[in-house]
Amino acid sequence: MPELPEVETIKLGLKQYxxxxxxxxxxxxxxxxxxxxTEDIIHTRVVDVRRxxxxxxxxxxxxxxxxxxxxxxGQLIYVDKKNSTKPIKVIRNTFSTLPNKWTHVIFYLxxxxxxxxxxFRQFGWIKIIKTDELQKLVFFKELGPxxxxxxxxxxxxxxxxxxxxxxxxxxxxxIKPLLLDQKKISGLGNIYINDGLFLAKIDPRRKxxxxxxxxxxxxxxxxxxxxxxxxxxxxxSELSFVNALGEEGHYQDHMLVYGKAxxxxxxxxxxxxxIMLGGRGxxxxxxxxx
DNA sequence: AGTCAAACCTGGGCGC
DNA sequence: TGCGCCCAGGTTTGAC
Numbered sequence: 669m670p671e672l673p674e675v676e677t678i679k680l681g682l683k684q685y686x687x688x689x690x691x692x693x694x695x696x697x698x699x700x701x702x703x704x705x706t707e708d709i710i711h712t713r714v715v716d717v718r719r720x721x722x723x724x725x726x727x728x729x730x731x732x733x734x735x736x737x738x739x740x741x742g743q744l745i746y747v748d749k750k751n752s753t754k755p756i757k758v759i760r761n762t763f764s765t766l767p768n769k770w771t772h773v774i775f776y777l778x779x780x781x782x783x784x785x786x787x788f789r790q791f792g793w794i795k796i797i798k799t800d801e802l803q804k805l806v807f808f809k810e811l812g813p814x815x816x817x818x819x820x821x822x823x824x825x826x827x828x829x830x831x832x833x834x835x836x837x838x839x840x841x842x843i844k845p846l847l848l849d850q851k852k853i854s855g856l857g858n859i860y861i862n863d864g865l866f867l868a869k870i871d872p873r874r875k876x877x878x879x880x881x882x883x884x885x886x887x888x889x890x891x892x893x894x895x896x897x898x899x900x901x902x903x904x905s906e907l908s909f910v911n912a913l914g915e916e917g918h919y920q921d922h923m924l925v926y927g928k929a930x931x932x933x934x935x936x937x938x939x940x941x942x943i944m945l946g947g948r949g950x951x952x953x954x955x956x957x958x
Numbered sequence: 959a960g961t962c963a964a965a966c967c968t969g970g971g972c973g974c
Numbered sequence: 975t976g977c978g979c980c981c982a983g984g985t986t987t988g989a990c
Contacts, residue, residue, distance in 0.1 A: 670984085700966095722984075740983050741968090759969075770968095789967045791984070807985075841960065850985075858983065907982080947963075948983070965987080972980080 671857035673898030679719040681912025689777040698772035704796025721854030735795040741908040742792030748781040756914040818896040844872035845946035863924040864891035925951040
């Protein structure tokens, strides 16, 4: 689902296409998605797009920002005259032109461009707030340091290996739910954690504080590898993810174990197992991951 | 601090 | 064919 590589991909696109545009009008079709007053963001220019973990921030010239979380199925798609008639992936095999029944917010921009917020499951949110008050939002306030993402624009509050080692060593919890906890480490999600643990040959059920120094090092590097691969492939689009132009990524064609219950392990050929951990589907090879 | 569960949603996939 | 049920997952909240 949208994790660090996916949200970074959206951020890069929005930064390229959205910055410089003036928001002329906002049409909120599903009120639940938006909090704050849309009057505060019209007739003002987009000056920057930032990412914090899996959260996005669109900064405006008048001192306001949009804090955005796309959760599982949110899409932010920039459309101008060049790509306005293209069918966009909605979910799995469903495609539709824009706007469609899953379009909940429409930002009309100058020069005839439009930014659509679509969200099949309606879990995402857009919060209109003064830029200097973003840290008051629970999500941003409690976000832990970011797992490093190679070749990304991430600059601040990046987790070092020493930080990672300390977090893992000092945690009594099970390793997989620990990695999912955005308050401890931000940016990782279910897909890349499953694949990272597989690559590191570590059983997702292990208690964090039983990992050896060597295993922690391998895990750190494995997670870096799979996240980097995710970014290289433009994200994972098995569900609803598309980039800022509505294009799909391709990491789903390169997943190691995620979603592959019963399929042969890429290393040993024995079937991939699926269990629930922390309420989340967890895929691993019981033979390779110790 | 940890663990767990429910809630937020909808459409796909399943069993019957 | 169609109904009912479960599932997917990133937070968020609340309970123990």
